[in-house]
Amino acid sequence: METIGFIGTGNLGYPIVENLLKAGYGVSVYNRTREKALPLQQLGAVLVNSPAEAVVQGGIVMSLVSDDKAIIAIAGDALVKALGAGGIHVSMSTISPDTSRILAAHHLEEGVQYVAAPVFARPEAAAAKVGTAVISGNDAAKARIRPLLEAGFAKNIFDLGDDAGSANVLKLIGNFMIAGAIEMMAESFALAEKNKVDPRVVYEMLTTTLFASPIFRNYGAMIVDRKFTGDPSFSAALGLKDLNLVLETAARSYTPMPLAQLVQSRLTTVLAKDTKDADWIALAMGALEDAGLK
Template sequence: MKIAFIGTGLMGYPMAKNLLEKNLELNVFSRTIEKAKPLEKFAAKISNSLSEAVKGVDVVITMLTDDDAVEKVLSDQDFQENLKKGSTIVDMSSIKPKIAIKYGKLLKDQGINFLDAPVSGGTIGAEQATLAIMVGGDQKVFDQIKDVLKVMGNPTLVGPIGSGQVSKLANQIIVGITIGAVAEAITLCEKAGVDGNKFIKALAGGFADGKILQNHGKRMIDKDFSPKGKVSTHLKDMNNILECAGDLNTQLPISNLIKDMFKSLVENGNDNDDHSALYKEIERRNKN
């Protein structure tokens, strides 16, 4: 099976590396070629254009920054004209569900299969190949591609095209709100003189325990906000969540609050911080 992998950023690079380490044949394309070049040592073929990357391949995996980046690739004429009939595009980016549905229909008319398959687990999950992969599309297409996805994590078909993106938005609601809850808990402990590390240890095994408490809580205590998942990316997700909810005439008041907090972080120059920087926003509000 020949595969093209498009997008080698914080997430895409380790995902592509995992595929290469399973000896899969991979064409790699990135808008910034320098980001893809190191994959050559794992036997990747670095492509100089989208058309070169996708020509003759069976599967195209895209892992891009946002809606605009995905649309720019999927609507590219050279890209579309060089796709192999019957091939499958798997978009693993996090985008609006309606964009996934739009391109699913457009590509189907051209004889191309499409799956939306956003992921959760951050750079650690990407590196360790333990990503949660939420897939929208046809069962038959999913079954054909499932073994490739398993190299990167744990794929689950959740419904028709667009369902993967809705599931990712729901995931980001839980992640964003939980980071906010952990940030408030760590802040309260610090204000009261409680040792944050011992607090996290004390909660191990209880209802409040979890990856976000253990990982993001530790970052807050250490004041280490180097990006694993960026504030700007989570703000994009929160905006997409609320747009999707609006389309469904549904109110999500807690998501609105978390969105406003991420928005404030961006406005205060913290857009490239890790999303655990919600701690900084709570700190900022306590100074006012």
């Protein structure tokens, strides 16, 4: 099996690299904070000191970083030239569709294919390889990386065609819908509690019948348990970044999204209160507090 470069081993990248190593791939890892990647070295990963050092000519590098600024910083000339003709950059980050399109064009100047493959999975789902990938880019490149996505985290893969930005549009839609579901559940459970109906019974009934899906089941439990802070798998700051991207994309395409504006405001309020250890589920606090609940 070929050696894969991997850039960004945060909460989500870490279990993906772990799975790739278990599947027998060699993995060269670059993480901005080297110490956080040290346990992967004990599992067989090779730690390197720059993004360009993680790749080989004509090889594959996978990146999973926090935002547009981070992906632009790592995907510069050094990385692209190191990959060279026949190389593939698999960008798994949640970023602007326009950024993906710009990066794809820049990569192609050196004969490198850029594939957008954002991840739908919390860390535990990635570790269990039950996540979902949405991919867009060159067909041959997508075929070559598919086994890596399956080995790393993906139970399902959806192909959005050759426009590099399309997968990122779908990723933003998905994250908006999750945020909308959180707001809807928070308002509903608040209504139940204010009317002396046990929210836990409401949760059990709805998430095992009308809304029987992992999103409603998992996030609903966190709302009922008031599990808003601690060790976030997906921080409120990243959630706000994604809602900002949703609304930027909506503005460019003249798409009104009033619910997206509401959940953006909820997340802004969470961060305004300096809740640094908040998961993005904490946006649910807004509806509870509006109803006079704690």
